[in-house]
Amino acid sequence: MEGSPVSEPLVPPFTRETAIRKVRAAEDAWNTRDPQRVSLAYTLNSRWRNRSEFIHGREEIVAFLTRKWERELEYRLIKELWAFDETRIAVRFAYECHDTAGRWWRSYGNENWEFDQGGLMKVRHASINDLPITESQRLYHWPLGRRPDDHPGLSELGL
Template identity: 75%
Template sequence: MNTQQILPLVPPFTGEIATQKVRKAEDGWNSRDPQKVSLAYTIDSVWRNRAEFVKGREEIIKFLTRKWQRELDYRLIKELWTFDLDRIAVRFAYEWHDDSGNWYRSYGNENWEFDLSGIMHHRYASVNDLPIKEADRKFHWPQGRRPDDHPGLSELGL
């Protein structure tokens, strides 16, 4: 039996649990399923994403629906930065293109806070977009979950 099957992903976090929590979040976002992703957040979850403020699962679903209608062929990698008892900080990068075929790599940091059941109740994200050429893309896997053997951010030099 692997560790992920026996360790609940709830606070207080250890390095192993925090790392698994980050990968699970990455997998969810790479599904690009707003309904599925919203379940990782409390009913009254509070977000700051760039300059947008979102409250509750219904607004999260609307936000993510708009996001993935605009950010096409989205592929994300998250990496654990640090953790505490009920908080996790991550850095991330994702690649996407707009409806005109312009490619971007978006870089950012997120601070997460969880309730005792491991559901996130606060998410603060800062994000910057860098225009890139399609030839400069680094995230090449079929839509969905990043394969286990695909390099992470540190291995890619990001």
């Protein structure tokens, strides 16, 4: 995997640097589209609100992400730090994908995260809005997987 090795644990209390690295680590994990891998960042009894769906624990997280990535094809995500304190991080994000009919979407959202002392996320609240786009309006063109370090982020893309 690209990127420099982690020299400082990504656990509370967060600094600006560790919060930014925590956000990028989450982005990288989600861009794998591997529900099992992604679920390991959450506590066993993690609580989520994702849009109007309420999810409890890793098993439900895996089931949710499996369903998500079966219908959100060629999923590519960018996250950006919005704010942080000792145990919480707020992010904004946008992802692009297409459905099984080939329609492209850009989904915009905000997430509020709360972590335990070991650095696992115990609470995730996500509010998301979907915008239909044409294939020519896509902005995320890197190969599936981790966003390259030199690819612009949300602010640089004007999103």
